[in-house]
Amino acid sequence: MKLLIYLVIIFHENMLVFICASNEENYLCSKTPTGSSNNNCENVNDTYTCYENIPAELPPNSTRVELHCIDPMSITNETFRGGGWERITYLRLFWNGQSSNTLSGGIFTGLKHLTALHINMVSLETLDKGVLDGLTNLTILNLDDCWQLNFNNFLDIMSNEDVLPNLHSLALRKTSSNNNYNVILGDRFWKILKRPVKSLDISEMKVNAYDFRILDTDDSFGRTLEIFNLSRISTFNVLNSFRSETRALQNLKAIDLSRIFNEGQRRDALFWCSPVTRSRPNVHDMRSIVNNTGWTKLLENVDTIYMDQMCGDAETLSPLIFQHIKNVSYCSEEGESVMSNLKQLYLRKNNIRVLDAEVRIDMLSSMEFIDFSENGLEYIHPVILKNFHSLKHLKLSNNRLGQMQLRNESNFVRLFRSLSYLEHIKLDNNGIYSIPPLTFAGNTRLTTLDLESNMITVLTCVLIEVPSLRHLNLRNNRLTIIQSSTIDCLTKIPSVEVAMGGNELTCQKCSDYSSVQSLLKAKALIADFDELRCETQTHVQVKVTTDLLTSLRFDCYRTGIIGATVASTVAFVSALCVGISLRRYKRKLQQREDRMVRVVANLYQGNGFAVYMIYSSVDEVFVRSAVVAPLNETLKHVVGVERDLVCIGDEQFRVGWNIYREIYRCMERSNVAVVVISEGFANSVFCDQELDIAMQLKKPVILLLKGDVDINQHSEHIQLLYRTNVRILFEYEGNKLVLKTTWDKICESFLQMG
Numbered sequence: 001m002k003l004l005i006y007l008v009i010i011f012h013e014n015m016l017v018f019i020c021a022s023n024e025e026n027y028l029c030s031k032t033p034t035g036s037s038n039n040n041c042e043n044v045n046d047t048y049t050c051y052e053n054i055p056a057e058l059p060p061n062s063t064r065v066e067l068h069c070i071d072p073m074s075i076t077n078e079t080f081r082g083g084g085w086e087r088i089t090y091l092r093l094f095w096n097g098q099s100s101n102t103l104s105g106g107i108f109t110g111l112k113h114l115t116a117l118h119i120n121m122v123s124l125e126t127l128d129k130g131v132l133d134g135l136t137n138l139t140i141l142n143l144d145d146c147w148q149l150n151f152n153n154f155l156d157i158m159s160n161e162d163v164l165p166n167l168h169s170l171a172l173r174k175t176s177s178n179n180n181y182n183v184i185l186g187d188r189f190w191k192i193l194k195r196p197v198k199s200l201d202i203s204e205m206k207v208n209a210y211d212f213r214i215l216d217t218d219d220s221f222g223r224t225l226e227i228f229n230l231s232r233i234s235t236f237n238v239l240n241s242f243r244s245e246t247r248a249l250q251n252l253k254a255i256d257l258s259r260i261f262n263e264g265q266r267r268d269a270l271f272w273c274s275p276v277t278r279s280r281p282n283v284h285d286m287r288s289i290v291n292n293t294g295w296t297k298l299l300e301n302v303d304t305i306y307m308d309q310m311c312g313d314a315e316t317l318s319p320l321i322f323q324h325i326k327n328v329s330y331c332s333e334e335g336e337s338v339m340s341n342l343k344q345l346y347l348r349k350n351n352i353r354v355l356d357a358e359v360r361i362d363m364l365s366s367m368e369f370i371d372f373s374e375n376g377l378e379y380i381h382p383v384i385l386k387n388f389h390s391l392k393h394l395k396l397s398n399n400r401l402g403q404m405q406l407r408n409e410s411n412f413v414r415l416f417r418s419l420s421y422l423e424h425i426k427l428d429n430n431g432i433y434s435i436p437p438l439t440f441a442g443n444t445r446l447t448t449l450d451l452e453s454n455m456i457t458v459l460t461c462v463l464i465e466v467p468s469l470r471h472l473n474l475r476n477n478r479l480t481i482i483q484s485s486t487i488d489c490l491t492k493i494p495s496v497e498v499a500m501g502g503n504e505l506t507c508q509k510c511s512d513y514s515s516v517q518s519l520l521k522a523k524a525l526i527a528d529f530d531e532l533r534c535e536t537q538t539h540v541q542v543k544v545t546t547d548l549l550t551s552l553r554f555d556c557y558r559t560g561i562i563g564a565t566v567a568s569t570v571a572f573v574s575a576l577c578v579g580i581s582l583r584r585y586k587r588k589l590q591q592r593e594d595r596m597v598r599v600v601a602n603l604y605q606g607n608g609f610a611v612y613m614i615y616s617s618v619d620e621v622f623v624r625s626a627v628v629a630p631l632n633e634t635l636k637h638v639v640g641v642e643r644d645l646v647c648i649g650d651e652q653f654r655v656g657w658n659i660y661r662e663i664y665r666c667m668e669r670s671n672v673a674v675v676v677i678s679e680g681f682a683n684s685v686f687c688d689q690e691l692d693i694a695m696q697l698k699k700p701v702i703l704l705l706k707g708d709v710d711i712n713q714h715s716e717h718i719q720l721l722y723r724t725n726v727r728i729l730f731e732y733e734g735n736k737l738v739l740k741t742t743w744d745k746i747c748e749s750f751l752q753m754g
């Protein structure tokens with residue numbers, strides 16, 4: 001059985017296909033000039049453009065002229081003579097009249113400086129002898145859309161080697177395709193390419209037969225050809241067509257073979273395009289030698305091949321499925337290299353669905369660029385990509401590799417592993433839902449990773465695996481929150497740029513606080529930061545700003561505030577009773593909240609503390625485990641910083657400095673002081689001094705009572721505080737000390753007092 005992957009098509013005998021389509025485009029000479037101008041002419045982009053008339057005089061600075069809707073029969077050997085016509089370098093004649101017509105001989109001889117001539121006339125049928133005479137400087141001839149043109153007539157004119165001796169570019173798109181001319185791409189056609197033609201476009205032509213054999217015998221034909229466009233061409237009589245055997249087009253760099261099986265009915269077309277043969281399961285243990293003759297030889301020096309939509313419209317094509325194919329290889333003969341210059345391959349829109357094939361092809365190792373977009377591709381066997389050692393650029397846009405991720409994640413993770421030269425990869429619109437670790441671990445040179453329009457929910461720090469990355473595109477995914485650890489990791493490589501607009505970020509609750517904070521921290525990193533929007537609790541899309549952060553932080557306190565509100569209902573009712581107006585109460589509440597926002601902002605930006613702990617060393621263990629640890633955590637969460645917000649002497653004082661100065665320094669930077677009152681506290685002179693400093697600095701002091709305390713044993717100062725201020729109580733339940741409120745509420749009060 002013959003199994004070939006798409007690239008191997010070009011090794012096939014007959015590549016051109018019979019098709020039978022009719023031209024139904026409707027050109028209409030209905031364009032009229034927009035501005036008012038003499039003789040229906042105007043300057044459009046440096047080109048003097050006239051409609052339905054040919055000016056005798058051209059403006060002094062014009063060198064480019066377009067004549068629209070001109071009947072070719074009205075052009076004589078005097079039309080383009082004098083009046084500035086001799087200066088013209090570019091001339092385009094456009095006409096879609098219905099009557100058959102002719103261009104007469106000698107009409108362009110006055111255009112001494114013409115380098116580009118475009119004749120796009122649907123109804124042009126014949127060219128008189130001598131029509132292209134005198135155009136020695138012409139380098140571009142474009143006869144696109146001359147559907148009715150008698151091709152043999154054109155070949156006759158070009159058979160005179162003195163005509164257009166400097167031709168570089170010949171465009172014949174659709175030329176002679178309407179009438180059933182006996183178009184043969186044989187000796188007479190190839191002789192045109194004795195001229196220094198670099199670019200040849202015969203796309204959409206309908207050809208009776210082709211014969212390339214003359215290329216073997218005369219290698220002056222096509223010697224200069226660099227770009228050859230054969231897309232959508234069709235051949236009627238393949239049995240009478242012949243390829244060359246030993247010739248290589250020495251300068252050919254790019255060939256376009258797109259759609260060459262368009263609606264094809266030939267054997268090859270059936271093989272590639274028929275629903276029966278497009279599914280190819282279960283091939284094992286096959287080794288084929290690819291010979292360097294025929295088409296492969298002809299294209300030996302090509303570096304770019306276009307093979308888009310090989311079987312016409314992908315929509316109507318059944319999917320190409322290679323399944324369970326193992327141990328299949330294609331290699332060149334010993335010592336021969338086949339297509340060793342091939343660097344770029346386009347295979348777009350071919351409806352290639354499954355490539356579960358362990359195929360090794362030894363002649364593709366020079367490939368640097370592959371475009372496999374828009375195939376609906378659901379699976380690629382990792383072995384296939386191993387063939388492309390040198391690949392730098394891989395485009396897999398608009399496929400369904402998310403399916404592969406679902407079905408065989410281990411192979412998905414290994415898929416790109418072998419591409420150690422890869423620099424750019426496009427995986428947009430693939431339904432990918434995450435980036436599993438190690439997916440790009442082998443791509444140490446990767447600089448661009450495009451994952452736009454997938455379903456990724458988590459931003460991971462791929463930089464760990466790909467430190468070379470410069471552009472990461474995650475636009476239009478499903479990211480809702482951003483982890484601060486990811487941002488920390490990404491910011492380590494300052495030159496990386498992340499695009500992430502169009503994600504459904506949320507900023508609804510206190511729990512989204514750190515996500516928004518991370519985003520703000522990553523502002524310099526996010527290329528499209530200004531486009532970022534997140535959804536608030538009221539389902540409004542807002543920009544990510546520090547104000548948003550503040551309001552979220554506020555939401556974090558609200559949890560606490562609600563708890564406090566219940567507790568203060570009694571106070572509220574009595575406040576009413578004593579005649580305090582509701583408005584005043586609300587204002588007070590507002591002031592408290594404003595103060596809290598200010599305090600939190602200061603803590604967030606500065607290096608101060610929320611709390612200074614005053615306690616006796618006998619309570620060390622209790623304070624550290626039962627008070628400082630939970631308090632510090634709660635404060636850190638509310639304020640949104642990682643550093644400690646509780647000052648404990650032993651940890652914050654600088655070694656070797658005066659102890660009082662250190663107390664002073666730390667107290668000054670704290671919002672409140674908490675005094676832990678226990679049995680042991682009464683005997684601590686040191687604690688008294690700390691308390692004094694707190695008083696001097698006018699810091700609010702809060703008592704924390706540990707267990708049953710006899711307040712009368714303490715200083716007057718503490719007794720006063722005990723009587724007037726709220727206290728934090730730890731009471732014994734059984735023999736365990738339990739906090740009589742929540743740390744959230746405590747934090748809230750601390751932050752409101754600062």
Ligand SMILES: *[C@@H]1O[C@H](CO)[C@@H](O)[C@H](O)[C@H]1NC(C)=O
Pocket residue numbers: 044045
């Ligand atoms: C003029 O040229 C510009 C850029 O080359 C192009 O975008 C524009 O469409 C042209 N205008 C016309 C009327 O052809």
Ligand SMILES: *[C@@H]1O[C@H](CO)[C@@H](O)[C@H](O)[C@H]1NC(C)=O
Pocket residue numbers: 043046059061062
């Ligand atoms: C040519 O001259 C006309 C007027 O004489 C002027 O409007 C036009 O901009 C000029 N074009 C160029 C390319 O200089």
Ligand SMILES: *[C@@H]1O[C@H](CO)[C@@H](O)[C@H](O)[C@H]1NC(C)=O
Pocket residue numbers: 077078106
């Ligand atoms: C144009 O053609 C006519 C004959 O058709 C000829 O008499 C005349 O000399 C030609 N003019 C030029 C400038 O070649």
Ligand SMILES: *[C@@H]1O[C@H](CO)[C@@H](O)[C@H](O)[C@H]1NC(C)=O
Pocket residue numbers: 112113136137
């Ligand atoms: C070709 O162009 C050059 C300058 O661009 C000019 O000197 C020469 O006369 C032109 N040749 C012909 C045959 O007009």
Ligand SMILES: *[C@@H]1O[C@H](CO)[C@@H](O)[C@H](O)[C@H]1NC(C)=O
Pocket residue numbers: 173201203204229230231255256306
């Ligand atoms: C070949 O010609 C077609 C039009 O017939 C065009 O769309 C395509 O871009 C051309 N290919 C290249 C490589 O220029």
Ligand SMILES: *[C@@H]1O[C@H](CO)[C@@H](O)[C@H](O)[C@H]1NC(C)=O
Pocket residue numbers: 284285286287327
């Ligand atoms: C692979 O196929 C070749 C035949 O092409 C066979 O000789 C070889 O044993 C096969 N290898 C394995 C591992 O099956």
Ligand SMILES: *[C@@H]1O[C@H](CO)[C@@H](O)[C@H](O)[C@H]1NC(C)=O
Pocket residue numbers: 289290291
């Ligand atoms: C390649 O050439 C060898 C002989 O050199 C021949 O046996 C083989 O069939 C050829 N392969 C193809 C695909 O034409």
Ligand SMILES: *[C@@H]1O[C@H](CO)[C@@H](O)[C@H](O)[C@H]1NC(C)=O
Pocket residue numbers: 407408409410411
């Ligand atoms: C994934 O592919 C590997 C290799 O082809 C195979 O061994 C494995 O069984 C596959 N796993 C699943 C879940 O299909």
